[in-house]
Amino acid sequence: MKKNEFNIVDFVKIYSEDKLALFFLINLIFILILVIFGPLFTLQNPYDLSQLNILDSLLPPLSQSYENNYFFLGTDDQGRDLLSAIIYGLRISLYVGILSVVISLIIGIILGVVSAYFGGIVDSFIMRVADMVLAMPSFLIALVLLSILGRGLENVVFALVMSQWATFARVIRSSALSEKEKDYFYSAKCLCLPQYRIVFGHLLPNCLPPIIVLSTINLAFAITLEASLSFLGVGLPITEPSIGLIISNGYEYIIVGKYWMSLYPGLFLLITVISINIFSDRLRILLNPRLNI
Amino acid sequence: MIKKFLKTFFVFASIIFLSKSVLSDNLTVATPHDPSVDPHWLYLGPNAAYSRYIFERLIDRDENANIVARLAESWENVDDLTWKFNLRKGVKFHDGSDFTADDVIFSIDRIPNIPNNPASYESNVNMIDSVEATDSHTLVVKTKNPYPLLLRRLSGVAIVSKSNVDGSTTEDFASGKVAIGTGPYKFKSYTPGDNYQITINDNYWGTKPDFHDVTFKIMPDGASRVAALLAGDVDILEGLSPSSVPAVESKEGFKVAKRASARTLWLYVDTQNDNSPFVTDNDGNAMSVNPLKDKRVRKALSLAIDRNAIVSKVMDGLAEEANQVVPKGFFSYSENIPENEFNVNKAKELMAEAGYADGFGLTVHAPNDRYVNDDKIAQAIAQMLSKIGLKMQVETMPKAVYFGRLNKQEFSLSMIGWDNAFTGSSLMSLSAAFHTKEEGYGSWNAGGYSNSEFDDAVERASAAFDMEVYENYLKRAMEILIAEDQGAIPLHSQFVTVGTTDKVDYTPRADEAFEVMLVKKAN
């Protein structure tokens, strides 16, 4: 792919040359379809307590429920149909992941570009704060924040955003700084274009490739992070389990041979994260941004 | 060549890795708790249990919550305020010094005077007005008010050696320097967060325990403990979750010791506030009335809960349904309270009668790291209550956060489990959790329950020296609370479960505390 060229047809064509990457892209699309439309076909809404029955709990895969429905992947400790729970759980995990990445992205773009564009004290201040955040591993920031804020979707998203915005701001700033040295930027200044046009029309679109790649990497990271936090019991509310919380709930049952509660959601999570990672890896190769992360 | 090398390597490796320690006089315990070696520091259940190995009390409770004599040989109630204790003679501390009445006085004095102790054992001694030694082995204790429960209170007072401990700090205990008692075991080593080791006291006056050396491996994670047991790294496992019981039992060479504990779980219901914090209408808006103040609603809640399902499915059968706040057959258990009924239709009728045929919104709160399966029980209850039309939500949190909020009455429907073994009766739970809040009472009344008739019965019970009078007042109070007012919703009494290899036998204690002296070599 030639530098700076973007054409969706060519892109798909070139992307497809790596069969493994193609396989996982299809996988990812399948997962997205499953997550978006899946709830239309699931046996139950696992988040609606009145649809659950504790008497159905801990059934192995392919068991029958009272209403003669099959639990293809078995049930969990609350009698949730595991397949339904996985679909809903992935949905909420992806939702949390995407939301947190989008919010961190917005914050990162604003701060990164402002920092690069204005330089000086503004830049120093923003970057010192970002450095401070980056000095702490994101997992620790999220853990501490959540143990203070308590469980809840908003809190998880907030914690993930707080631990991720700095990476975005840093990458966007450095890529904006290098774009700023390019002559088209000087030329835009020379033509007295208004600042917002220079920033949003010229600077930002050219910083996109690293941003796209970083976003996908961070999405996968955010999903794993949320799962880890849920595992430690500080993530999402228990009645609306994300995929991480489902695994965590089933964790204690692995050892007693009730493997399905952790194994299947674990595999689903793994496939999702791998798919996103392989996708982003392929993107990185094709878009060729040099990410120092 | 490489193949040959690999082969030798694997043979070699398997010889090394497969060699196992054989159970001898040494016992290895997997426990979730990190001990406090100082027996007067931080009054938490596990700490009190740990202190039993190195230190002894004047009087202790046995595995069935009965009073037994330890360092006090005998005692008598001189009058309502005065107690006389005859101490055991010839008992020696681990360092060889003699045990005398001075050590007891020192220990009682030390408890309230440890600086910065956030959870002091003070509540076990603060009713004591004075302690005097009439001779080296006779002690006279005077209480401020008539206090029938004094003997049980003294079971929470570990006796340390005055000559060693005087002037020492908690840190000196952790290092083993002054960890000197009269107990069956001596301090060996303590690596915080990792392990705690004790070794046998050869000069112990009483029955010597079966094991010479005991190592506690500290493993907070339940599944890891089970893995360690099944992998043969430990001999006995404290705090086995019910779901793991079949796995341990079914595996050859392992077994599970279990018994009903004295802990009963119930739900507090907010009967005090006119606007209960977590009660909403069906759209999630706050309500101007508190439906939980209506007895019919509380009855409906109780009727909607299928305790049998909780016991069989959530607790894997390792619990017993409860119809009051003490376990069935426990001292002060009232037979006049009817068995729980599970009847969804009747519950719906009661709801309709009270004017809530369409239900309302309610959140159940529970800790997630305190009782056996606490968070799962809360979810199951929410499921069941949603079947009578309530819009249920569940919120669980670490005990660290939970109990603070519970005490501030921040919840509408909340879970608690009370250990009745300490008093051996329902007195503590009734007086602390349901008596109207006032001096000395109701410090845990998180539902705001208040009934003067009930209060009166509790107060009379707590001042009674006669056991029959005592029990009758307690039964009466329980009947008012449950049968008449449904001021709380009892759930179940949990079991204590301990996993072991088949080389050892264990008798669990009713108060859920772990005790090494109860571990015996299997025949």
Add this chain to the structure above:
Amino acid sequence: MILEIKNLKTHFFTRENIVKAVDDINFNISSGEIHGIAGESGSGKSVMGLSIINLLQEPGKIVEGKIYFNGKDITKLNEKKMKSIRGKKISMIFQDATMSLNPILSIETQMIEAVLAHNKISYKEAKNLAVQSLIEVGIKDAEIKIKNYPHEFSGGMRQRVAIAIALINKPDLIIADEPTTALDVTTQAQILYLTQKLCKENNTALIWITHDLSVLSGLVDKISIMYNGKIVETGGVDNILDNPQHSYTKKLINSIPKGNINEERKIDDNVINIQNLTKIYEKRNTFASNLFTFFQANKHDLKPDKAIKNLSLNIKRGEILGVVGESGCGKSTLGKIISGILEKNSGNIFYNQKEISYAKKTSLDIQMVFQDPYSSLNPRKKIIDIISEAPIVHKIINKQQSKEYVSKFMNDCGISPDLMFRYPHQFSGGQRQRIAIARSLAVNPSVLICDEIVSALDVSIQAQILNLILKLNKTKNLTIVFISHDLSVVNYISNRVAVMYFGEIVELGNSKKVFSQPSHSYTKALLANLPNIKERNINYKSTLYTEG
């Protein structure tokens, strides 16, 4: 004959097609001969050099032909045998020594490993050899300097080191691939002189690959001209330069700017006055570094670099003012300050008697065109948007008029308006530079600052752009400040010329006069070192303005 190439074909197998970079070449060089290979970018000259030493990278491959080195075909050799030839029998020098020396290894390591790879001698002996070699290429204090790292040397010295490494094993053949392109003209002269001298002394054959014919004039014995992967003409220097046969060779030679075509205009109307301009690039100072600077004995080390020192200059209406100087002399900084996109530290700049300030750049009257046509156009916008954005924003036109308006300027700059809906990457370098000029013209400036606008272009395209600039100057009465390091280009195009050296203007005057009778010694040195296809002798005596 030390090297004979017979029907060599090197092809690159890319995703879309096969690029025949070297397409059936025959080429000979005898021992001790210095042979120049000239051609424009993409002519395959570098690929040919790499083919000889077999350092082609994927997806390049020799598909046909033979390379006889000392009578033996080396295309058939395996990697191990080839390794014993590389650096021992055939050495190579690359364009930029900054890149070809490993930045994290000392000069010593990099030289000695080259010796020890081929000779079984002790480390000490190898080191002596290396020091000797450095002395030969004119590095003073070689024994001390050898411990340095590449970044501690200047560009010219690094290239000297690269030459020393290439020569250290006394090879039979050196392939030099544009080794002076990245260097200033005075340094280039020294390197040319040095290389020629050393090769003659050692009787080493040298293949000198370059895009700049004039460089070859005083250096080589024979010249080959490459075009589209083929050698179109080979011959002695005089034959090729004075009497070219092939039409492409002719075109190349004619494209080299010669002489001066512009008279100084007799106008005294100054469009821009610059008074006492100073620009300092400050190092980032921190509290702690200031603290230490205060106590420091030798403050010289932390002295900030001055880019422009107290510079005064008038630019006359309608003239082409050439600004010439070597890299780092501050000429680009001057251009950026005049056009208002870089802040000055002190001094005043007046445009039509009105002071220009950086903070409030509102005037479109002074525009600038930049060096690199690849980065000066926003790759994500269509040509029409690139050109029409500023006129629309500044309400010179409205959106509906843009197509017509853009067509006009594209026509003026020699680009077909049919192409206005394309993206920059679909254009060649020369076309892009035209688009960049059109973009600047579209806001109707009266002064155009051209910052090295032809230095990235091939010589034939360079001529076209220069002619475009001349045309614009004449037809639109545009004042042009033409900044370049290339003296012949500046001489060719400008009415007046300003020679800059270390942030100062050392000479200013009528171009013809300055170039024929320079008065400042630096100008004299520059001109003396200027390669010229008319002169066949290297005569680079002046070493006044060099590094060392």
Add this chain to the structure above:
Amino acid sequence: MLFINYKNLSMLIFLTNRIIQSFIVLLIMSLLVFAAVYAIGNPIDVLINPEASEEEKIKTIKNLGLDKSLFEQYYIFLQNAFKGELGYSFVHNRPAISLILERLPATLELTISALLIAIIIGIPLGTIAGLNPDNFISKSILAMSIFFFSLPTFWVGLILIMIFAVSYNFFPSTGRGDTVEIFGFYFSFLTFDGLKHLALPSINLALYPLALVIRLTFAGIQETLPLDFIKFARAKGLSRFRIIYYHLLKYILIPIVTVIGLQFSVLIAFAVITESIFAWPGMGRLIIESITLLDRPVIVAYLLVTVFIFMLVNLIVDILYSLLDPRIRISDK
């Protein structure tokens, strides 16, 4: 006469600068952490005996200094911090800092062995993949690295225990094993039993950095191979070995060192999970326990100690960087 070498001087400037910066960061962090931790529930509610009277509670609150305002408490904390005391643990009644230092060796042992595994395995694998990116082995290595990258730590941990400890008994399931005392700290890597215990948790923790090192090495080699200095080195006729080990690996080591330095901090954080699964008595487990028990002084001290470690590691990385890369004059950065 005092002679100051330029290079030493800039190093000194750099160090002073960094130390001042680090100090400010620590100060800000301590305030943030203190304020944040203050927001978690009231420790008295958790720790105090349910039967304690109001009077008793008030007395304890006063003793622990919890009745003072946030700023007063912070001021007192700062005063003590300058004396090297970061408060007394509510739970253990011992200086929080000594509790943490006691557990630090275990955590460091775990993280360092995980990093070593990552480096010792990762760099050769990454190099193999980077040199011949198109062959099957290289593709497998890269695919494997993405796989490792995506595995959730806690899930892998349990699977490892299941397979290697429960099913096959190759390694002990949990705990730390025998230790040897060195300078008053206990280390387990010197005993065979200790190594056996160390194996599974460090492998568990190593997967992520291993993947990272492989990918970094791969990317570094891919980016460096086409550079002119490699071409020039080949043109000199150097052996393949020398080009790879001297020119290539030494060059790409620079970014790898930086990332490994950053990874070290990440590993200390993720050790929280590994330590709780493998019952590893490090400070990660301490923080989880302290969070549930609201042992505020320990939480604050833990966070400050970790921030301090991170800054120390970053500083070391920067110094290493300047040693590895002669181009960098530290003060110019």
